[in-house]
Amino acid sequence: MTSNVTTQEGKSALSSSPPAAVDRQSGRERPAFMASQPPTKVAILGAGRGGTALLDLLHQIRTIEIVGITDQNPGAPGLQRARELNVPVYERVADLIGNHGVNLVMDVTGDPAMERMLHKQVPTGADILSGPASRILWELVQHESALQTELLHAEKLAGIGSFAAGIAHDMNNPLQLILGLAENLAEEQDLEAVHLQARDIIEAVKRTTAICRDLTSYSRRASSLQDSVITINTKLDEALKIARYAVALQDIDIRKAYQPDVTVKGNPDELLHVFVNLITNAVQAMEHGGTLTLETAVIDGAAQVRVSDTGCGIPQELFGQIFEPFFTTKPPGKGTGLGLYNIKNVIHHMHGTIAVASQVGRGSSFTITFPRDAVTGDRSAHP
């Protein structure tokens, strides 16, 4: 399993030379003016829901270095998350805050005794964020999470516009059959032919109904219910069905290499959106046809999903940008630039990683890896 949770692991393997200033944790290049500034060293106390959310959020900020996290409960979800992110985990608060030249101690334990203790123990020069300030921070983190959900939904709805051609094709074809048969039935004398054509009409109506069902189910807001165990193979097939409204699959050779019973715990609506997006991108990269490969596997307890195409590929110089919000290579009005950004966020919330490998003219592959605990569902719910 990869040790880096960020979304661009493939970049370092494929880039010809490392960027001048690279963030240690995220692997992202820093703007030149920041290159010389040392990162703010942050210690997190508490690894419950708040600590985990904070960890996920701060980890993405290039000017922050998380020096460690601690929690009195060794089973706290944030500790496992920290290990995945290569953030040191400490058993004792004193070991964490007493070293490393910590600039800021963020206490999200909610324990008043901890707050009092910190004011005595935290080294001079380090700031403490606890009590009401900590609660406000938690509110902000939740707000950020809600905004990301809204953004995901907005991008999904924007994308549905591109379904128009596919929907029209799939609705109007059965309607043509229904109309043609009904016109014929008005004059048909042969009773057997009447029965056959009536049956064809019923089947055509069922097909049309299925289109509406698929799309209304897809376009709804992702449910905010608790995460559930998702069978990945089924979800990929469902995504393929939806994606065909957005992109024409007639000239695409679809290959599936599914390992049976690959599961992950997460939000099924959000994961469906991730798969639809990846498949749509892959097909759009193959303007003149090609092969779309969908693979699933369990490797060392971790679930892997790979969506590959034999399309135009992604130039190396864009690897660092493709997961950034509003980055798109599509013409104006054709892409929101939020697809891969939202994918990254969803995968991140599911404690997974996404890596890209690509060669111009040969194709691209996106590999999502969910760690063992996400596969078995052996982890507490996250916000």
Added chain:
Amino acid sequence: MSEFKSGFFMGDQSSNGRVLIMDDEADIRKVVRMTLQKAGYDVLEAEDGQKGIETINAGENRLLLDVIICDIRMPKVNGIEAIAYFRQNYPRVPLIVLTGFPDTDMATSLLRQGVVDYLVKPVEGEKLKASVARAMEQRELAHL
């Protein structure tokens, strides 16, 4: 399929004309065939643009095909590519587009290229027959 008869440039004298329907959906080909056969047309089918091109290039169809009805979204060779081929190689064979997706820009462009009609599914049998009849008139005028 009807037999080849004399009347070289008037097509098969036993039918009202020979029509090729190109659509990847078998159901669409079926109802178009049903409608046009009842109106006395001889109907050929092709499941994509490539098959359509093969059909028109096969034997007597080069000379006897009167009208082509063409879908847009098809595998291998799509409708736009097939229409370009027909306009270049068989400019006298009238073309009717029968598509599931109403696209004004595409309709305008295709009509400018000489397509006789741009029909959006679902289309009534009477309208389809009227369109084919108009195309047949154009076909006959082309032979004068």
